[in-house]
Amino acid sequence: MKPLGGPKDSRGGTATDGDPWKAHVLLQLRRRDREQCRRFRDLVCAYSGLLDKSGATDWILASGRRGAVSPSRAQLKKAAGELAYQVVERQQQMKMQDDVLEEQRDRLLQDERRLAGARDLRLQLRLRAERLGERNGRLKAEYDALMERQGRAERRLREEKLRGSGLLEDVMALKRQAAARLNQRNHRRSRAQDVNLQKELQTAATSQVNVDSSLGGARWRCLALKKKPAEKSPAEIQADFLLLPFLRSAPASHVSPRIPASIRDLFERRRGRSRPAAEEEEPARPVRVPAAARVPGRALHVLEAHEQGVNAAAFCPSSALLASAGTDRVVKVWQVRAGALRHQTTLDGSTEGLTCVQFDPTGHRILAGSYDKSALLWCLDRPVAKLTLTGHGRKVTAARFSRHQVVTGSADGTVRMWDLQRAACVHLAQASSFCSDVVCSENVAISGHFDRKIRLWDTRLSSCVRCLSAQGKVTSLDLSADGRHLLSCCRDDGLQLLDVRRWSHRGAAFRAEGFKCASDSTKVAISPDACFVAAGSADGAVYVWNVSAGNLEARLADNHSASVSAVCWSSSGEYAASVDKKGRAVLWSDL
Known part of the structure; x- marks a missing residue:
């Protein structure tokens, strides 16, 4: 399409030569022609292509040049209709392209907005990262300072x-030196006493003494020998020394006034020296009279005593309190009132679980052994441990009061005697076998071991005076209230009762169908009157x-959901208590 030219007048000139408005109109028309030409260039090109394809234009031009006859009107209309239809299609395509272009512009605008938002967010994140970097730098500096302080x-x-x-070693060395000095003084004092006794016996052997006995009217006469005191034989001196306990046991009215004052003073002095000074300082102890025990038949009170398993339990001498020690590292004291247990206090201080527990004869102090290789002593009015006895190499399995001392047994195979006033070990006995339990009588400690032995120790000399064979690995021991019967429990699922006066190896044995020793620390009990064992x-x-x-008296079941670890009997014989490995305690009686 060619741009429109200016109209020519009849004289052959253009319209611009006349009126200016015509020139202006012509200029506007030319501008519109350029704009339309630029806008419809694609459409014109397409239209030209269609014409080329149809050949109509060539045919018309060829016909015009040749002067041929013009095409028919119908053919022209048909060609014009086709072209108009194609123009309409092109317009629709252009409209669709415009819509697509508008959508693309909208998307582009949205992308630009998102890009602007992303740039703002990037800037914010960069600022935040800078602030975090500064904060991390400060934290790093603080961390370095803390690490330096920690170092x-x-x-x-x-x-x-x-x-x-080093201080502990020094203290232990000082304690060992003090114990050695004390042992030396005791040894020298004992030797001096023996020498003085032998001298006085030799002196008394040279005099004539008549002793009247009210039992059967027998008359004992010691005739003085004519030989010198130095010539008295050692056997005769030892025999005279063995007569002393019998003379001491006789009433004062039975001793003849004809006995020399030296002999009488000797007996009085030995009677006074046999009582240690530390014993006089202890509070008065209640007299333990064996009471008739009742066979427990009914559970009076069942409670969850500890958060973890309970390993031991013990009544106080008055039967008014019950102490339980467990794996949760505490000792709990319960009041026994009207057949029920009420919590009184909790004693702590151990770093690991407790293995045993016992009241002292006054009922005011509690002793317990621990897995942390120590034994702890509490007073009931204070929840904090008063003394901690350390020195064993492994866990303390047993801890017992023995007059003014404490005797402990350990898994390291040793039995130690402790002086409570100095909190020091005064005697050490080596058994070379796992010690599971210890019971004490006057000047005698009895220990049970895993090597199937029961050993008797002299607490004054820390020497083993007797060794008995057991049926199996000994798990626990218990001594009757009168000190005449010893009960032992072994891993062969049996109990054995020994007569302490005879130390019979053939003591009574107790077994039952269904009974099985639950662990290496199962604790048994003998009733105060020594008529029942549990x-x-x-x-x-x-x-x-x-x-x-010798038969089974009762089987108490349906109250424990786990194996029973310990049983104890009250000194009054009215109650019995049992504890298990899940922390439950049961109070039993026949009421």
Whole structure:
């Protein structure tokens, strides 16, 4: 399409030569022609292509040049219709392209907006990252400072530990030296007493003494020998020394006034020296009179005593309190009132679980052994441990009061005697076998071991005076109130009762169908009158045997959901208690 030219007048000139408005109109028309030409260039090109394809234009031009006859009107209309239809299609395509272009512009605008938002977010994140970097730098500096302080604190801690270990070694050395000096003084004092005794016996052997006895009217006469005191034989002196306990046991009215004053003073002095000074300082102890025990038949109170398993339980001498020790590292004291247990106090201080517990004869102090290789002593009015006895190499399995001393047994195979006034070990006995339990009588400690032995120790000399064979690995021991019967429990699922006066190896044995020793620390009990024995089984039942008949008296079940670890009897014989490995305690009686 060619741009429109200016109209020519009849004289051959253009319209611009006349009126200016015509020139302006012509200029506007030309501008519109350029704009339309630029806008419809694609359409014109397409239209030209269609014409080329149809050949109409060539045919018309060729016909015009040749002067041929013009095409028919119908053919022209048909060609014009086709072209108009194609123009309409092109317009629709252009409209669709315009819509697509508008959508693309909208999307582009949205993308630009998102890009602007992303740039703002990027800027915010960059600022935040800078702030975080600054904060991290400050935290890094603080962390470095804290690490430096921790390093200094650890160095000081190591130095303090080394210092503490050195001080502990010094203290232990001083205690060992003090114990050695005390042992030497005691040994010298004992030797001096023996020498003085022998001298006085030799002096008394040279005099004539008549002793009248009210039993059968027998008359004992010691005739003085004509030989010198130095010539008295050692056997005769030892025989005279063995007569002393019998003379001491006789009433004062039975001793003849003809006995020399030296002999009488000797007996009085020995009678006074046999009582240690520390014993006089102890509070008065209640007299233990064996009471008639009742066979427990009914559970009076069942409670969850500890958060974890209970390993031991014991009544106080008055039967008004019950103490329980467990794996949760505490000792709980319960009041026994009207057949029920009420919590009184909790004693802590152990770093690991407790293995045993016992009241002292006054009922005011409690002793317990621990897995942390120590034994702890509490007063009931204070929840904090008063004394901590350390020195064993492994856990303390047994801890018992023995007059003014404490005797402990350990898994390291040793039995130690402790002086409570100095909190020091005064005697050490080596058994070379796992010690499971210890019971004490006057000047005698009895220990049970895993090597199937029961050993008797002289607490004054820390020497083993007798060794008995057991039926199996000994798990626990219990001594009757009168000190005449010793009960032992072994891993062969049996109990054995020995007569302490005879130390018979053929003591009464107690077994029952269904009874099974639950662990290496199962604790048994003998009644105060020594008529019944009780033990807990792995099936959660408590078995009670009659000593005189030797048969099973009662089986108490349905109250424990785990194996029973310990059984104890009150000194009044009215109550019995049992504890298990799930922390439950049961109070039993026949009421």
